[in-house]
Amino acid sequence: MVLKKSHMKYIIIIPDGAADEAQASLGGKTPLEAANTPNMDALATAGVVARACHTPRELPAGSEIGNLSLLGYNPFEHFTGRAPMEAAAQGIELAPNDWAIRCNVVTVEDLGHGPVMVDFTADHVSTEESTALLKSLQAEVASNPKFQGALEFVPGVSYRNLLIWRGDKLAAPFNYDTRTEAPHDWTDLTIAEAYPRGPGSDLLVELMEASTRVFAGHPVNKDRQAAGRRLVTNVWLWGQGGAPSLTPFTEKFGPRGAMITAVDLLRGIAALVGWDRIEVPGATGYLDTDYAAKGRYAINALSKYDIVCVHVEAPDEASHEGRADEKVKAIEAIDHDIVGPLHQALDAQGDWRVMISPDHPTFLSTKKHTHGNVPVAMAGTGITADTATEYGDTAAANSDLAFDEGWDAMRWFIG
Numbered sequence: 001m002v003l004k005k006s007h008m009k010y011i012i013i014i015p016d017g018a019a020d021e022a023q024a025s026l027g028g029k030t031p032l033e034a035a036n037t038p039n040m041d042a043l044a045t046a047g048v049v050a051r052a053c054h055t056p057r058e059l060p061a062g063s064e065i066g067n068l069s070l071l072g073y074n075p076f077e078h079f080t081g082r083a084p085m086e087a088a089a090q091g092i093e094l095a096p097n098d099w100a101i102r103c104n105v106v107t108v109e110d111l112g113h114g115p116v117m118v119d120f121t122a123d124h125v126s127t128e129e130s131t132a133l134l135k136s137l138q139a140e141v142a143s144n145p146k147f148q149g150a151l152e153f154v155p156g157v158s159y160r161n162l163l164i165w166r167g168d169k170l171a172a173p174f175n176y177d178t179r180t181e182a183p184h185d186w187t188d189l190t191i192a193e194a195y196p197r198g199p200g201s202d203l204l205v206e207l208m209e210a211s212t213r214v215f216a217g218h219p220v221n222k223d224r225q226a227a228g229r230r231l232v233t234n235v236w237l238w239g240q241g242g243a244p245s246l247t248p249f250t251e252k253f254g255p256r257g258a259m260i261t262a263v264d265l266l267r268g269i270a271a272l273v274g275w276d277r278i279e280v281p282g283a284t285g286y287l288d289t290d291y292a293a294k295g296r297y298a299i300n301a302l303s304k305y306d307i308v309c310v311h312v313e314a315p316d317e318a319s320h321e322g323r324a325d326e327k328v329k330a331i332e333a334i335d336h337d338i339v340g341p342l343h344q345a346l347d348a349q350g351d352w353r354v355m356i357s358p359d360h361p362t363f364l365s366t367k368k369h370t371h372g373n374v375p376v377a378m379a380g381t382g383i384t385a386d387t388a389t390e391y392g393d394t395a396a397a398n399s400d401l402a403f404d405e406g407w408d409a410m411r412w413f414i415g
Contacts, residue, residue, distance in 0.1 A: 017316030017362030047379025054406035066359030072410030081241015089267035094243035097167025102239035174200025180238035248274035255306035319362035353380030
């Protein structure tokens with residue numbers, strides 16, 4: 001069958017971190033299998049279920065790698081670091097010698113056996129709180145004459161912020177051999193081995209330790225202590241990198257796209273590949289996100305764009321918190337409020353295709369992103385159904401269709 005690509009509508013739904021292991025608390029099923037997902041299962045029955053590896057073992061098992069691959073970009077060729085993608089989301093341009101560094105505000109406590117990453121979100125610190133803390137850090141630390149004006153702490157959303165190093169003012173002491181660790185991979189763990197290491201790491205650690213002094217007794221923390229909330233103890237620096245370069249999606253694959261997400265990483269990838277970004281009121285990047293609003297906005301976007309991508313962070317957040325019940329609820333909400341309405345709307349569009357795929361597994365047992373395959377369902381015009389009757393981890397593991405280099409799945413999907 002020859003597809004009329006100019007009339008084809010494509011939907012990509014990313015339930016971030018939804019892939020997982022079987023859980024005893026879920027009767028020996030994975031969260032995807034334990035969840036009631038009639039709409040995902042209907043698409044799996046009408047199309048194919050495959051498995052894809054978006055996080056090669058040679059690279060970090062993170063969303064920055066997984067989502068690049070999921071959207072059809074070889075991370076070995078295009079990945080420079082997570083923070084530069086988030087800088088792109090804020091419209092921050094990086095010169096050739098500039099660096100962007102992810103700057104979480106976190107809660108670290110000594111629980112008697114060394115410092116522990118108690119909460120990588122600092123109790124889901126508000127944007128206003130983190131902005132005030134970083135403003136003080138800028139004034140008291142980054143303004144030090146020894147940095148020659150090269151450092152800028154840039155507030156983002158909640159705990160997700162950036163540090164920009166301007167290389168034209170002062171050469172960065174770190175490089176691509178510098179190793180840093182994502183704080184969400186160290187939840188409830190002793191962090192003695194998690195601090196930056198390699199070239200320039202001493203400076204990164206110095207900045208992190210300086211933030212501890214600035215935040216202790218800060219008005220934000222005084223208010224939080226009075227309210228019985230966890231304190232914001234310090235910043236955690238990681239995910240550094242220089243300016244990336246990605247071929248526009250339209251040049252690589254054809255369709256004109258838009259991204260719906262509450263996460264700066266995905267906003268940044270969208271900006272780098274030339275997609276528009278659609279902001280949805282009530283989209284929080286957490287378990288309380290407005291799933292139905294994301295579904296409605298995606299349906300409305302079909303009239304303007306060839307391809308619409310809906311990213312939902314909630315399953316990943318549930319895994320980082322080790323909450324199997326909340327992960328199942330998030331998957332069910334995605335199915336009911338996003339997959340179902342979009343499938344129904346697409347039937348009135350003519351030719352269409354849908355892909356459902358996590359970017360990486362996030363195991364409830366470890367609360368970490370994990371290397372490995374994720375289940376991929378693809379259905380629509382020109383896709384011949386296989387024997388799968390449900391969407392899930394086991395169905396994907398038993399499939400004959402596999403994308404060991406996950407970025408190849410996008411070209412298969414586009415057709």
